[in-house]
Amino acid sequence: MLVGRRILALGACAAMLALAGCAADDRVLGVPSVRSTVPPKITAEQLVGRWGLGAYHRDTDRARTITQARQQCGNAYVITKGTNGGVMMHVADSSDLFELQVRVGGDGNTYLGPDGQPAGSEWDREIVSVEQDIITARWVDKDNVDRYGTMVFVRCGGR
């Protein structure tokens, strides 16, 4: 039911975009986009590659999760380049790939999400930190955060 409601919300968003004819506008649903001067913590190019993917809810599990994620490179999460400058990735709970863009929100945080909505919207991840070969990300949507916690992408050898 929860997923159904979220699909409805997304469908409603798409319908409103259609009515507004604003697919190429930089205003979405009446919300002006905010252009930050803060550089993003990562570029799309840096995201491309193979990653061990782990998740944890308690900070005490972070180090262990990074180790375990690295060991999952045999079943890596693969990120490829999109055709519009973004990267091909999944959003929460959807098995389909979408082109996601790295954007900086009005709050100065770096987000990764689909075009058409402001940075920091429901389908976005926040890129919390980037340190060497480890990216820490967290979903914006609270329900997704409750379910998936904090996710770590640990770069695997080779691209």
Place this chain on the structure above:
Amino acid sequence: MTQQQMPFWTRFVLGLLVAAGLSVAATSADAQARKPQDPQEEWDIEDQPGYVPPAGAESLVGPWEKQLVYFRTNEAPGTIVVHTSERHLYLVQGNNRAIRYGIGVGREGFQWKGLVSISRKQEWPDWRPPPEMIQRQPYLPRFMAGGPGNPMGARALYLGATVYRIHGTNQPQTIGTNVSSGCFRLVNPDVIDLYERVPLGTKVVVRQAASI
């Protein structure tokens, strides 16, 4: 939740809204970014990693509630007997009594029987989705640290050298059903109770049909 389980009105409105969204004269990339394009795409989140059941959902009633029952057996007190077909786990107490727990068991093709012993005990076990689950749900983390909301639940009792376990769950509604890949799941309060009652080496008898 699958599309089939979604109420009709939800699917109907969803179809209208998504169709409206797709009618935008935008580039294919724009349309793709607006997701989801295909109302038939699968949104089955199955084990719902991270889902924490609401308060009270783990208090089972009726046949799935933990209870002391009459239980005829030749097994020694302390033995665990799993009756897969009944979807009950018995902890033998002696004097023809046993503590009975409601469990979720393997779905068709994933049931088994045998004699094993508890080889390992783990609090808040980690979860690694099996490769076939990753194929279906490629967005899942390949490793999820144990904790509340973890599909493996609060405790795990490893069964011999097999891949099977008696463990908790974050989906109490699956107790009494054939849902797993061969493991036996209890609600978290029950698996914590069982965990504290049984030591390493405990004999576990897994039966597919109830004995008389």
